Amino acid sequence: MIKTKYSFFLILVLSIIITSCGTRKYTVKSDTKASKAADAMANLQSKQLYRFITDWTGVRYRFGGLDKGGIDCSGFAFLLEKEIYGVTLPRISREQANVVKRKNIDNLKEGDLVFFSFGGNDVDHVGVYLNNGFFVHASTTRGIVVDDLTLPAYQRVLVKSGSVNSFLFGGGVISTEVQRNGEIFNMGLFIPNPIAIWLIGNRKATCIKIPACAGMTTNCSE
Incomplete structure (x- = not known):
């Protein structure tokens, strides 16, 4: 009798555990970096820009490169601005910065440019702003990638942001x-x-x- 009761109690406990595991929902937090980057892409106003970035995502970084075999940051900004917006920028990031009309980071719009100085002197890196604090660029370690501009690593070296100054540079x-x-x-x-x-x-x-x-x-x- 005791053995029967023990067996019944054991089965009951196991049933509860199995039921609990079967109904438990595992969710991925929506505030992860990857999901926010995906949201930034989904919120792009220009579908052509979306296709361009998707097509180039993952292409490796290569200094001086300008094709799918490898591309650098200024080369990527050069091609993107030319193909999507019809603007012909200089090829070098510090020269690109010279033709940008400065904007506060809070006023940036899709397609604006953001410039960095990782070396501490001249501009040496450039990316293209998307929305909600995200931008796309050619990372030296990860290639073409969408990144969070609000990260301290970028905020510390961000030196200029804005849109192409058409009055000074509209001729190309x-x-x-x-x-x-x-x-x-x-x-x-x-x-x-x-x-x-x-x-x-x-x-x-x-x-x-x-x-x-x-x-x-x-x-x-x-």
């Missing part, structure tokens, strides 16, 4: 071929607005004739 960057005394030199030409707009029609012109000076003639293309 023009590469020129300069000929002097029979020798040809390649050089970069920066033409500020409104002259740039008048000359190249918002980067639609294929050639600009510039008056020769000091025995120099130019042939140029976008």
Whole structure:
């Protein structure tokens, strides 16, 4: 009799344990970094930007790179701004910072740029702002990734943020071929607005004739 009661009690306890395990719900906290990054992507206004970032996510970092075989931070910002917004930035991050109109971090909008100085002197890193404190960039260790701009590691080295200053830079960057005394030199030409707009029609012109000076003639293309 005692043995029967003991067996019944044991079965009852086991049934309760099994039932409890079967009905317990395991949930992942929604405030994790990965979920917040996913939310930032889901909240993008531009679907083209969403596709661009998704297509490049995970591509490894390579200094000086500009393709899927490897890309650096300024190269990624260069390609993104050109393909999504039709803006031709300089190729180097510190020069990109020079053509950005400064904004408070709280006023940043999708597609704005954020600049960092990890070395403590000049700008040496750039990313593209998304929303809700997240940005996308080419990390030296993780490649193209969406990151949290509010992390102390980024806040400590954030030196500038803002949007491309169209008044100063709306004309884009023009590469020129300069000929002097029979020798040809390649050089970069920066033409500020409104002259740039008048000359190249918002980067639609294929050639600009510039008056020769000091025995120099130019042939140029976008």
